[in-house]
Structure formats: C-alpha cells, structure tokens
Amino acid sequence: MHRRQIIKGLAASSLMLGAGGISAPLWASGRHRADVIIIGAGLAGLTSARYLKAQGLKVLLLEARKRVGGRIQTINTHGIHAEVGGLQIGQGYGLMRTFAQQLDLPLVSLGQYAEQNTFVINGQRISADEWPTHPQNSLAASEKNTLPSRLYYQMLSKGPQYALPWDWTLEKYAPLDISLEAYFKQQNISPEALRLMDANINALSLKELSAADAFYRLSLARIGGRGAQKIKGGNSRFIQALADDLTEELHTAKIVTSISQSSDKVAVRCEDGSEYIGKRCIITSPFSALKDVEIKADISPQKRHAIQHAQYTSVTQVHFAVKKQADVSMVQATNLWTDNALGRVFSQVDDAGELRYLTSWINGRQAKALDRLSTSEAVNIVKNALEKHYPGLKGKTEVVHHQSWANERFSKGAYIQFAPGQVQTLVPHMASIEGKLHFAGEHTEFMYSGMESAIVSGQRAAQEVSERL
Incomplete structure (x- = not known):
C-alpha cells in the first residue's frame, strides 16, 4: 500500500482504538509465541499492539524498561506535572488528538510559562531591550x-x-x-x-x-500551525491509557539481545534468557539502541548502515522546585537563554502567578559535555550557574529530577537527527521492511513530527503486518 494511502486510512477512527477487528486464527499458542512480536512499548509500539490486537491477532509486546512510554515521561512533584520527554501536542497532531478524545483525556495548555527571555552572554545578564546596543552584542x-x-x-x-x-x-x-x-x-x-x-x-x-x-x-x-497543548495531568496518562488494554500482551524488563529471522518465523531472545517466537516482528527501538542488538537476518546493507550510523540528539535537563520564600522577582517574568552550560531555563508559575518550577534544558555540545560527568557533578554545574546569574535563588531551590537522554541505555538520545550526507543515503531506508521485520518509531516517519510521527509510524507498521498475515 502506498504510504499516503496508509495515512489516509488512519483517519477511520473505527480502526484506531479496538473497534471490531477481523476474526483471525492464532498462529501459535503459549506464553512465548505470538503472531506478532513488538519490541518497545513507547508510542509506536503501543499503537501497533492495540491495532493488531483489534484485528484478532495474538501480540507480544516487549519493553526493556520497567515502565512503558519510552521517551514519554511525566514527573509529578510540588503540584507540577513536568514532562522530561515528549512535551508538545501540536495543532497538527490529528491522530494523537483523536486518540486523546477517544480515551477521554482532556488537553490543556503547556503551563504558565514566561513568554520573554533574559539573556546571559559571555557571563553577563542582558535584557531583550538592552541587546541591540549592548557591548556583548x-x-x-x-x-x-x-x-x-x-x-x-x-x-x-x-x-x-x-x-x-x-x-x-x-x-x-x-x-x-x-x-x-x-x-x-x-x-x-x-x-x-x-x-x-x-x-x-x-x-x-x-x-x-x-x-x-x-x-x-x-x-x-x-x-x-501555532500553539500546542499536553494531556491534563501529564502525557504519561496518554501512555498508560494506551497500555491499559494490553496487560496480557505486555512484558516489561525484557532487554532484547538478538533477533533472528528464518523462512517461517522471527525469534527474539532477551538478556534474561527468555525467547519469543512470532510470524513477524515490529521493531520500534531507536537505532541508537538497536545497534547493540544482534540481528541475525538477511537485511539490506542500507538498513544495516542506517542502524549503525543514525545520530540522535543529546538533551539533558535539570528540574528545580522553587521554595516560596525565594526572591524570584528577576525570573518570574522571563525565561533565561544562555550561551553556557545552563542552556535555557524555563520559568513556570502556578495559578496564583507565583514561580513554582524551573527547568534547565541543555542541548548539543553543552549537553554532551555534561553527559560525560556523573549525575551529581552535572547537576552541581547547572545549579551553580543558575545561582550565579540569579543570586536570589541561592539555597531556595530543590533539584527534583535530572534527565540525560543520551545516557539512557534504551534511548541513547532524545530524537533522531541526520548528519551531512545522511538525508540522501539513510532516510529512504529508515522504514523499509526487511523480510519479516518491520520498523516503527519517530525515526521512521517523516510526514509528521514529534509524538505524532511515532503514533503514525506504529499504525503504519501494524497495517503492513496485518496485510501480510
């Protein structure tokens, strides 16, 4: 099926969330046998599993972490639902918004963030009005x-x-x-x-x-389109709602070490020695993590090259709760944009307009430098930089979370990016079907962005499998 025909088919909501599927005989019985094995219980994997289960197929969903969601994770602290992974549900996220409506999950604003920036350039704090004529410009x-x-x-x-x-x-x-x-x-x-x-x-x-x-x-x-939202109570609620109907199919703490393909089956072996057998397999793991898995299959050289050389961004975050007695007058109305290891600091206020939460978001080279340090060392560098530029916060913040997506074993980065020369050589092969192996995830779908791309890719891979069983 042509890719655009596949996406067009996604608009039929009766296919999305378990409406009466086809009646299909199960290929195999037993706890470790299934029609389809899906690797990864993030947005793509959960979407694939729900679709195929609705078609009457036996599915086994393997997740390396002890939690579902992949790079979607909400931390609930100090009255704030903070996202450390996928954050924005854009206006163009039609499929995700339809899912949310059908799952009875209201959408709300991203939060009461400051809209203006103060800048720290070469160690000096500069307002937006000062910037055009400032000596550091x-x-x-x-x-x-x-x-x-x-x-x-x-x-x-x-x-x-x-x-x-x-x-x-x-x-x-x-x-x-x-x-x-x-x-x-x-x-x-x-x-x-x-x-x-x-x-x-x-x-x-x-x-x-x-x-x-x-x-x-x-x-x-x-x-x-402009404007974005998130799930009320945090985007992890969306993940959990997708997973609620997959209790029998879902197996967590299953770290895949090898994938073998033969003429009639796919065998997936895990670090704990367990083995799962299926007719077909959907792999949603980021290629940054997949390259650590032994793939015993006749797949194209282009696909192997893509798995080995795909690049993923470094994103590191430090989340701070702000104590009420802090002098926050300098940060309450603005976010902070720096050219140092503090990255960007987003200020979030509560319904009363008081500053409650700060998120330091560090990308690229600055993140890579922090990722080479221990968690405590990285956090201290960011915390000290924050207090240097805002002395009123010294001793008045509490570090509630540190996140390094590049250092997470099962992600090794926040999302895919393509290096020079890779758009022409890698992109055409990211989603290619290799025998009985299908691929999904945000790194395989380029008609949409962010979380929407992951969901669309999961639906697309599930339809590919359904057509071949």
Missing part, C-alpha cells in the same frame, strides 16, 4: 537587532522551502545535504551568530546537522 551590523533566541529560525527562514516536507530527499535538494554550518557560511552569517546558534540548537551541533534536515523540520513547523 558582537553580531554583524545586519544581525544586531536579532535576539540570540531568534537567530536560528530567522536565518533558516531566508533559505529554500520544500514544496512538501517529505520532499527533502528529492535529488534537486541534494545540495542541501551538507552541514548547516557550511550552509550558513555560504550565506555569510557572522561567526558570532554561528556561535550563538550553536549554543542552544536542537541538534548535536551546526556542524553535525544536515541543512536538508534543518529545512525539513522548519517546513513541518510551518504547516503544523
């Missing part, structure tokens, strides 16, 4: 009026636009499959603008990101 004359937080998208907005986001692999766009740093240098962007953009880029670095990838993500943002 070393941008070129044509760039000086652009705030550091807006440089990246302003520079991208001057570049080419894809007719459709998924056109990024077309041969005519091959010249864009160079580093974003090289592309910007071609446009005579100043060295200081490059440095500031690199400080908080949602990627490993300007040098390690393909310009074709950057323009693709900008095109998705353009068609996705």
